[in-house]
Amino acid sequence: MIRVAVVGAAGYIGGELLRILVSHPQVEIAAATSRSLHGRQIDGVHPNLRGRTKLVFSPEDELDRYDVLFLATPHRETMSRMPEFLAMAGTVIDLSGDFRLRDPDAFADYYGLAHQAPDLLPTFVTGLPELHRERLRTADRISVPGCMASAGMLSLVPLAEAGLITGEVAVDARTGSSGSGAKAGVENLHAERSGALRVFAPTRHRHEAEIAQATGLPIRMTATGIEAVRGVQLVCRAWLGDGVDERSIRSTYRGRYGEEPFVRVVAQRRGMHRFPDAKILSGSNFCDVGFALERGSPQVTVIAALDNLVKGGAGNAVQCMNVRFGLSERAGLEFTGLHPN
Amino acid sequence: MIRVAVVGAAGYIGGELLRILVSHPQVEIAAATSRSLHGRQIDGVHPNLRGRTKLVFSPEDELDRYDVLFLATPHRETMSRMPEFLAMAGTVIDLSGDFRLRDPDAFADYYGLAHQAPDLLPTFVTGLPELHRERLRTADRISVPGCMASAGMLSLVPLAEAGLITGEVAVDARTGSSGSGAKAGVENLHAERSGALRVFAPTRHRHEAEIAQATGLPIRMTATGIEAVRGVQLVCRAWLGDGVDERSIRSTYRGRYGEEPFVRVVAQRRGMHRFPDAKILSGSNFCDVGFALERGSPQVTVIAALDNLVKGGAGNAVQCMNVRFGLSERAGLEFTGLHPN
Amino acid sequence: MIRVAVVGAAGYIGGELLRILVSHPQVEIAAATSRSLHGRQIDGVHPNLRGRTKLVFSPEDELDRYDVLFLATPHRETMSRMPEFLAMAGTVIDLSGDFRLRDPDAFADYYGLAHQAPDLLPTFVTGLPELHRERLRTADRISVPGCMASAGMLSLVPLAEAGLITGEVAVDARTGSSGSGAKAGVENLHAERSGALRVFAPTRHRHEAEIAQATGLPIRMTATGIEAVRGVQLVCRAWLGDGVDERSIRSTYRGRYGEEPFVRVVAQRRGMHRFPDAKILSGSNFCDVGFALERGSPQVTVIAALDNLVKGGAGNAVQCMNVRFGLSERAGLEFTGLHPN
Amino acid sequence: MIRVAVVGAAGYIGGELLRILVSHPQVEIAAATSRSLHGRQIDGVHPNLRGRTKLVFSPEDELDRYDVLFLATPHRETMSRMPEFLAMAGTVIDLSGDFRLRDPDAFADYYGLAHQAPDLLPTFVTGLPELHRERLRTADRISVPGCMASAGMLSLVPLAEAGLITGEVAVDARTGSSGSGAKAGVENLHAERSGALRVFAPTRHRHEAEIAQATGLPIRMTATGIEAVRGVQLVCRAWLGDGVDERSIRSTYRGRYGEEPFVRVVAQRRGMHRFPDAKILSGSNFCDVGFALERGSPQVTVIAALDNLVKGGAGNAVQCMNVRFGLSERAGLEFTGLHPN
Missing domain, CATH: 3.30.360.10 (Dihydrodipicolinate Reductase; domain 2)
Structure with missing residues (x-):
């Protein structure tokens, strides 16, 4: 089983990661953090998970070491804390936006501030398997696109x-x-x-x-x-x-x-x-x-x-993890969508 | 022209009062207050009024004296400030909820606190012309129902x-x-x-x-x-x-x-x-x-x-004003609604 | 593998049956009929199934014999054709409504016409596992509630x-x-x-x-x-x-x-x-x-x-099939629902 | 009072014309036709008009002569019947689409068939007062844009x-x-x-x-x-x-x-x-x-x-009529829109 943690698990991307990961056959969710809600049941915030998990939000300072760390953390904070996150997991999959643009000037231009970890920018692989599958098979730092x-x-x-x-x-x-x-x-x-x-x-x-x-x-x-x-x-x-x-x-x-x-x-x-x-x-x-x-x-x-929260976010992140760990790419991602809906 | 003021004009009920009153043929809007937005254009908050008014939100401490004062003010605050409001206008039309129940015990029971102006409760007439038209013709204190x-x-x-x-x-x-x-x-x-x-x-x-x-x-x-x-x-x-x-x-x-x-x-x-x-x-x-x-x-x-904001609020309040001032009850309230919508 | 057919597969209940069944690990969809669309690709009508099935709607007169026949057929027609359907499968799961009320008088009262197969009414078990699980384990005629x-x-x-x-x-x-x-x-x-x-x-x-x-x-x-x-x-x-x-x-x-x-x-x-x-x-x-x-x-x-099409229809029908065939009740029905949605 | 008729009054554009015209101070609705619903109350189809009109749909063959004829009739049929319509009214305001393009070749290209009354095309003025106000003041044939x-x-x-x-x-x-x-x-x-x-x-x-x-x-x-x-x-x-x-x-x-x-x-x-x-x-x-x-x-x-049915259709048509008859352009069109909505 792959031990994963989700940082920022009370938001919508965090919740969607949890939804997918609780059903993923090769994953164990070891931690799901929330600064404001730690100690509370996850299914109180994400009611679709009732009956599927007894997990409780944990505080960030109890984070430990994992196979995969999913970051559903805010832009700005993420780039400043990235060295800390990198120390916690073999593979970091970032959904924050801070590592999507490789060029620090483009980043400054579009985000309106200087990048705080420009040296790390080239170490991230774009998390879109259709375009970067080969690199993702061995990538330890993955930045999921917007x-x-x-x-x-x-x-x-x-x-x-x-x-x-x-x-x-x-x-x-x-x-x-x-x-x-x-x-x-x-x-x-x-x-x-x-x-x-x-x-x-x-x-x-x-x-x-x-x-x-x-x-x-x-x-x-x-x-x-x-x-x-x-x-x-x-x-x-x-x-x-x-x-x-x-x-x-x-x-x-x-x-x-x-x-x-x-x-x-x-x-x-x-x-x-x-x-x-x-x-x-x-x-x-x-x-x-x-x-x-x-x-x-x-x-x-x-x-x-x-779906912005799935292929446009959490689902794509899990697909990247599947590629990285040599699993079936479909694992945890089988749902077909509904018609009518 | 009837000079009216709307207290709490930046909210939804306040905005709906303004929408109706700007088109009312016998009304002059003398003031529309907002504590947080005073000095700003009304149509910046209520964009449907673009081109219909150049009014600016005024602070509450500039309130003066009017023929009619519409209160779109918060529950609790309204009952404590009612004596102040009553001094400002011949007719006060309250949409806050604080004067809807005549019995202070029922009020305490449903609102979870003691009424702060129980003596005033019996002086208000329920603002529903279909049930209280005769009393409304001479009412100076009107409480519009929920x-x-x-x-x-x-x-x-x-x-x-x-x-x-x-x-x-x-x-x-x-x-x-x-x-x-x-x-x-x-x-x-x-x-x-x-x-x-x-x-x-x-x-x-x-x-x-x-x-x-x-x-x-x-x-x-x-x-x-x-x-x-x-x-x-x-x-x-x-x-x-x-x-x-x-x-x-x-x-x-x-x-x-x-x-x-x-x-x-x-x-x-x-x-x-x-x-x-x-x-x-x-x-x-x-x-x-x-x-x-x-x-x-x-x-x-x-x-x-x-429509909760019209017959369930602002429109009903204007209908009460029309009754009180002997105007056509339909004045300002001619819109038929849309189909389809 | 359980060989199933869905009769009336172009409608919403029929489509939902197909959505669930294409992902069901122990089921083979042997036929999906549509009178008006036979010969056309199923995913042209149910576009959520693109990439998940190459099935084509078949005409009803090519129906054969199956382990399970799901009836997403119209009320009235279903009761008159039930003997024909019963001959086609070991287990018939009816979603039409015609076999939900056991009392022919109640049926006549609520549906406004006499039941055309009153003798069959007592042979059906109500398809709600939470209330009738034991009977469903051996039931060959199941009527799924509204x-x-x-x-x-x-x-x-x-x-x-x-x-x-x-x-x-x-x-x-x-x-x-x-x-x-x-x-x-x-x-x-x-x-x-x-x-x-x-x-x-x-x-x-x-x-x-x-x-x-x-x-x-x-x-x-x-x-x-x-x-x-x-x-x-x-x-x-x-x-x-x-x-x-x-x-x-x-x-x-x-x-x-x-x-x-x-x-x-x-x-x-x-x-x-x-x-x-x-x-x-x-x-x-x-x-x-x-x-x-x-x-x-x-x-x-x-x-x-x-969800009216799932626990209120197709999902419930598949749960009944799972009970009937001794499968995991969750088979094909793992999706947790979405938040937000 | 301007006597108007609405042809095709049971549709959405027809209904919107009626909504506006029943409140228009200088208009009398002399006829509102529907081929399929003639004899029925207008407010049965357009329930927003309850209490505002007792009009009944009339058949088309009872059409007579009017000051203004509004055509909310189907494309194709309108161009073939236009000579007939022109004989019925001093001013014809067409919302069908058939007379919007002045060039018969462009019409054929975009509508996929030859225009059936190409001689009439240049006699229509585009019904958009902001662009053609002067011509509309005397126009007897007006084509309202899409x-x-x-x-x-x-x-x-x-x-x-x-x-x-x-x-x-x-x-x-x-x-x-x-x-x-x-x-x-x-x-x-x-x-x-x-x-x-x-x-x-x-x-x-x-x-x-x-x-x-x-x-x-x-x-x-x-x-x-x-x-x-x-x-x-x-x-x-x-x-x-x-x-x-x-x-x-x-x-x-x-x-x-x-x-x-x-x-x-x-x-x-x-x-x-x-x-x-x-x-x-x-x-x-x-x-x-x-x-x-x-x-x-x-x-x-x-x-x-x-709003496609108002400035994009019926409202714009009435504004054109107002221009044509020298009325206030706002007559019948005072509603400001709602916020929130």
Whole structure:
């Protein structure tokens, strides 16, 4: 059994890690910390785990040594405490955001402050098995991408690497409210957020920088909060290289993702399900990718969807752990999602 | 023009008062206070008022003297400051809850503390024109009922007064999230509240006591938070007196509400709109009331719906003002509601 | 491997059966029929199954012989074709509703027509393992209860059997839109149904009769369609027998459900999760049951929640199959549900 | 009083016309037709009008002659019957879509069939007062733009006419379910549409052609159905001309819309309401327009929102009538919208 600890287990990403890990056949959850709730039952905060665990939140100062440490800790704090965390586990899987951008200047530009552990940046591997599986097999420091960034990278990297798209890519990203975390704030009150179409980042969202880093292309992303608790959808427009047609795009995606357990190329001709929609992905680790080409147009529209807490966070982190420890990649991640939902 | 002030204008009830009052043809809004936001534009907080007002929130210590003072102030604070408020206006219309129960013992029982101005309690008139229109014509102190209480009183008082129902009444009340106010709290986070069916008061909700006071009947009410920002719906079960049938109930409601501008007796035989539903009432001052009788059953099921911020709060308060000042009762309250919505 | 067929596999219950069965370790789906869609890929209709099955809908006239036949067929048609279905499989698990009431008169009363196979009625066992596990171990004809009925029976039968409640029980049932099935109708249009609080059955809902049959108590149920795709919640009020207190109720539920894999007694003292809410149950096979007692009141309020398509339908049916074939009851039903969701 | 008739009054646009017109001080509704529902009470279908009208749907063959004929009739049928309609009224205001594109080739291209009354196309004026007020003062044939087209035209025409933007514009359009109309269809079932992010037109939506016609710029639009009954939001990206900065854009919008009763330039610096959101516009005739410029970027992001049935349809049509008849443009259109909602 792999002994794991989850730091920051009372939040939404922490809770989702626990949900997946309690059912994971090769994992033992040795600790789940919360600064404010230690001593309390985990299922009081994450009521979906009633009957599935008797775990109690532990304080951070009782952390010990583990095979894997999952960090669902706040940005800023994470980079300053990373040396401490690295000493606690053979493998550290960070979901905080602090180690996603390899370039300290890009970090400073997008996060608005200097990185506090720039020497550690190159030691982290991007936690997206579809793009970095080989490196992940031996990686001890893994940085899981942002939810919208994962969808964007899975959408665009295959096309960019194959040279099918060129120039600037426009990305419209839509995201549910759980991405804002479990902390109260007026802007996340139900009465304010319900039914909203809130353009909260018309430009310069941090995940934009991750997609640019992965694709090598300039990205212009707009992020809108939509009515959903879970779910991310991206609509990307990219310029096609000369002579690129529908077949070359489809075969590129199929070649890349045909054997992937958690990326599905959606290519129905008609019907209400012909493009990816996060509605059917809640709880699942799938990222669905589809596309549309207008006859005669020099652009392709790529659409991707995932559950921000699963393939866009905790599920992806567990998939990375599975790769790292040579387990079945599907272990703990079997849930298919619901229809209707 | 009637000069009015709204105390506590940054909250949801305060904002709804402003929405109605800016369009009211006989009203001048002389002040709208907010302790935390004074000096800021009203339409920054209530964005629906953009282009309709240039008002700025004022501090409470600049309050002066007005024809009408609307109190959208917190419970507890209101009762202790009431003497101060009464000195500021000819007519005080209180939406806080502190003056709804006439009996200080009932107040202590349901609110969990002793009333701080028990002498003032009998000087307030219940602000529900359908039940107290004559007294409201000359009332200077008006206490607007709770949102669920208004629906319950409009449902049950006609039947109780006509002697058609008897014994205990069971009330299932459902309410949207705006009833919890504009203050942030974890339990009102969108991610927690969206799609919830949260039984937040299985027994002993304060509005239960108001319905009991108005009907003279024992009331057992359960309150559930449902997925809506606005809207209250009540399903009430009452025991019929001997020989009471559908016709007597219908004629009682029709007799009582036939001429009312804001209570509609819904009595369609079939279709999806045959019982009251708050979905079509957002923004309107209507309370819709309907009922069902099972052949051979000794019970009647009464269903009522309203918008908690309008007929269940601010709209009802303005209707009371209209009655008090001899205006058309519909003034400022013409909006019909939307379908679909 | 158990060879199963699902008849009526294109609907919502049929789709949910397929979702559960494709992941069930001891099951082989031998056929999934659809009259209108035969020949088409199953994942075109149930897009959550993409990548999990290559099954194609088959026509009904190609049905053969199976270990288990799940019937997600329409009411009326099912009772007339039951002899035909019984010839096709060792075990028939019917989700249609036609074999839920044992008394042909009650059936005629609630369904408005005479039963067409009254002789078969007593041969069916009610498919609720918590109440009928022993009989289900050898049952070849199983009738799965209605979604609201399952919640009602799990709420009330333990109290009724222990003699803790007496007299009439009032039930307020709330249900999501998937219970209306996958057929289009104006009343289920998103624009009409979204955000609705639609009292579609103020009295005489068919599931009321099932709860009455199981408890032996008179039941008065009101059914309201609420804003959810999945989910049922019941709020039941019952009269307590003499001397019954909170402890006796809690110990009765705990005694009954302490070892049950899929019923959880929810008994938190405070917080937003202290009563059952279907919001966290989507996709899971749990029925959560909780209750509240007002000091001094002669009534108890019992609250129950489940996913109508899972514990209220397909999941419960698979649990019955697991019991019948001596498998782990949890097989195929491990998903815990999501928080937040 | 202006005598008006609404043809196709049982649909959502028809119902919204009736909602506005019953409260319009200078209008008499002389007829409201429905082929399938004639003889039935209007408030049975549009329950928000209970207590506001006793009108009954009339058959189309009883249509007579009116001052204004509003056509909420189906596309295709409308163009073939237009000569007949023109004979019935001094002013025809068409909401069908058939007379929005002036170029028959563009029509054939986007609608997939030849126009049946190409000679009439140039006789229609686009019904958007902000762009065509002078022509509308004397127009007898008015074609109201599509909901997303109105938002796009109000967003982009001022910038295009001032030469501030150039080249291709990418438009991400999001729309609620009421835009699909009141006819049942599986894809609009609540269970399928609730919470969906459905990219139903990745390219070539018809409203794209209207925006292109009005701006003279190439438009690439993607249309996504989102969780809302009412509401349209557009996010547009356009390339800035040389030297264009934030100030020139703001002053262009302010110059153009400063005196407009129904277009608001939203320009808050911070907070959750700093960009247009349809959430607060339900029932109102406002189109809110805002924008964001990233420092150093050659692009501007323009965001617009409106209620598709009001400023995107019926409200806009009534505003056109008000212009045409020299009335106050606000007549019948005073509702401000709700916050929260």
